[in-house]
Amino acid sequence: MAERRRADQSRREPSPDGPVSRRTGRMARGQVSTQSRRTKAFEPPEEALCALFMARIRKIHRCKVGFEVDMNPRPTTRVLGGYYKTRRLVRIYTNDTVEGRRPIEELFDTFLHEVAHHLEYTEPRSFAASRCRRVPGLMHSRLFWLILGELKDRWERLQRGLGRRCS
Numbered sequence: 339m340a341e342r343r344r345a346d347q348s349r350r351e352p353s354p355d356g357p358v359s360r361r362t363g364r365m366a367r368g369q370v371s372t373q374s375r376r377t378k379a380f381e382p383p384e385e386a387l388c389a390l391f392m393a394r395i396r397k398i399h400r401c402k403v404g405f406e407v408d409m410n411p412r413p414t415t416r417v418l419g420g421y422y423k424t425r426r427l428v429r430i431y432t433n434d435t436v437e438g439r440r441p442i443e444e445l446f447d448t449f450l451h452e453v454a455h456h457l458e459y460t461e462p463r464s465f466a467a468s469r470c471r472r473v474p475g476l477m478h479s480r481l482f483w484l485i486l487g488e489l490k491d492r493w494e495r496l497q498r499g500l501g502r503r504c505s
C-alpha cells in the first residue's frame with residue numbers, strides 16, 4: 339500500500355483545489371494524464387494499466403480460464419514479471435531500479451509474455467497444441483513461443499487495422 343502511494347507523490351503539480359483527500363486524489367486520474375503527456379509519453383497509474391491491458395487482451399483472445407493481475411511497483415533490475423501457476427497470477431514489475439517507470443508498451447510486452455504462460459497451462463489446445471507440448475523443466479517450450487507469437491501477431495494486426503476478433 340505504501341508503495342502504491344508513490345504514484346500520487348509523483349504528481350508534478352498539486353491539485354488546484356488544495357490538498358486532496360486520498361479518496362478524491364484517486365479520482366483525479368484524468369488530470370494526472372494530461373500533465374504527464376506534456377512532459378513525456380502518457381503513463382497511466384498502475385491500477386489503470388491493469389484495466390487497459392485486460393481490455394487489450396480481450397480483443398485478441400478470450401481466455402477460457404481467468405487470471406489475476408498484480409501490477410507490482412517494486413523496482414527491479416532484470417526481472418520484468420512472472421506467472422504463478424497455482425495462483426493463476428500474472429505479475430508485472432512496473433518500475434526499473436534506475437530508469438523508474440517502464441514504458442507502457444514494454445509493460446504490455448511483459449504482460450503478453452506472462453499471459454502466454456497462463457495459456458500454455460490452461461488451454462494448450464487453443465493453439466494447435468497437437469504438435470507442441472509443454473516440456474517439463476523447460477521454462478519456455480515450443481508451445482509457449484507459439485502462443486506468444488500468435489498473441490503478438492494478433493495484436494499487431496489489430497494495430498494495423500487488419501485485426502480479426504477472436505472467439
Ligand SMILES: [Zn+2]
Nearest residue numbers: 451455477478
Ligand atoms: Zn517466461
